[in-house]
Amino acid sequence: MLQQAILAIDEGTSGTRAALVRADGGVTTPAYAPLKVTTPRHGVVEQDADALLETTLAMCRKVVAAAPAEGAEIVALALTTQRATGVLWDTHTGRSLVPAMVWQDTRFCEELKALSPRWDKELIERAGRPIGARAIYLWAVRHMRDTPCVAEALNQKRLAFGTVDSWLLWHLSEARRVVTTPTNATSCGAYDLRKHSYIGDWLDAQEFPQELLPTLMEDADEFGHTRSDLIGIRIPIMASMGDQLAGLVGLGCHDSGQAMCVHGTGSFVDLVIGQERPAQPGAVEATFTMTAWRKGGRSDFAVETYAATTGSALNWLCADMRWFDDARQISALAAEAGGARGICFMPTLTGLRQPVMVPAARASLTGLSMTHTREELAYAVLEGIAQSVVSCVEADELVAGKRMHELVAGGGLSSSDPLLRMQADLGGVPVRRMPDAERASLRGTAFMAGARGLMWSDLSQARSTLPPGETFEPSLSEDERLSRRAGWHAAISDEIGRTRAGAYDNRLPLPGSGG
DSSP states (O other): OOEEEEEEEEEOSSEEEEEEEETTSOBOOOEEEEOOOBOSSTTOOEEOHHHHHHHHHHHHHHHHHHTGGGTEEEEEEEEEEOSSOEEEEETTTOOBSSOEEOTTOOTTHHHHHHHHHHHHHHHHHHHSSOOOSOOHHHHHHHHHHHOHHHHHHHHTTOEEEEEHHHHHHHHHBTTOOOEEOHHHHGGGTOEETTTTEEOHHHHHHTTOOGGGSOEEOOSBSOOOBBOHHHHSOOOBEEEEEEHHHHHHHHTTOOSTTEEEEEESSSEEEEEEEETSOOSSTTSSTTOEEEEEEEETTEEEEEEEEEESSSHHHHHIIIIISOSSSOHHHHHHHHHHOSOOTTOEEEOOBTBBOSSSOBTTOOOEEEOOOTTOOHHHHHHHHHHHHHHHHHHHHHHHHHHHTOOOOEEEEEEGGGGOHHHHHHHHHHHTSOEEEOTTGGGHHHHHHHHHHHTTTTSOSSHHHHHTTSOOOEEEOOOSOHHHHHHHHHHHHHHHHHHHHHHHTTGGGOOOOOTTSOO
């Protein structure tokens, strides 16, 4: 007998995955293909939207073809995508007109900065974030004005604009509607969290034609049926989510006060706050309010922040500095140490984000003596990452006005027992490691699609299919925890002081320069 399953697509920045999610919560081995990201000049980050589409379709076809051997009957499609990446396309040809602007792009940051004094306070209240560096609407306006093929498509009313979810849904669905969902729209900076609508006056300030805006739907919604000529099967499309929030759902973080920490290149921390708005939006510069998901006419929210260089700091220590073989060795050595004995590692290689934004801040390694061991150095490295994560949690709690009662961990570094023990000790709350967390975004968007009676009665029943995971309980006394956190805050303050004093501009003259 065939088991019902949902075809889930995870369209990331660096690669595309597709897999089947079964009613028991199991996820088949994903079909995967990498995606290319180009940086033709500083601040410009782009992708080929047509290549992204073809890769997605190819991965879907592989999964559909393999479904009979998996004993699966595919009953729906669910999509999760990178957020705030812009696409402009021709609705007659179905082809993109210019390279997609990836969410990491900062080419318009100076223009946006000039608008901040007028708009930041209002946008923090309505959109959950200040202007920042993302300029998806301004990017589109510039192309409409300066790129002939885009201007022509606009004049002939065959221009479409949207994020990656809009682009893929337009192609995948028979309906051919240009749509988006709150977990994607929130990251673009012009979505009113309270009203489930666009912030029209902010779009007008950027001269964006509002008739081109994708129609706002819900993350769990009816997006039409798939085109069988493209992927080989006609099934309803029932969910579309931004990737980070799909991971939140897929890790089972559905209750107010639960938080997710996903360790990748950086470490993202999302605190679920339910249907209430945060108590102090904007209280921390780099902490934003997100739509966690929207279904049934109601939005649940989360507060999100991240430490930018955690996993990448380990890669740097291993690949560039060659201090360790790999992250596994760091974890193994740290497990043998009783502590760091005063060594402090700050993994802020691309600047500081918490408790304040200091882009020019540096990473640091302090407190070393000839009596220290390699094991203690490894411990300090992981402790620096754990301290950074706890600072993210504290920022989320301050903005939300709500305490976290559990942290659910996923991503590559979550395999490190010493790291998760440190997170539990320094945060003072249990940390639960979920198995198979690298597939959480696939599972999460499938949960959203299937939790309306298709495969599960609700999200609670969907979550019940998850294994319990492994929990790390705090072992430090409250006094010891606060003492170690105070030491971290002192190290951060010292680094901020060095940065603001211009310490890193006082470079020694080059030999022979006569300086």
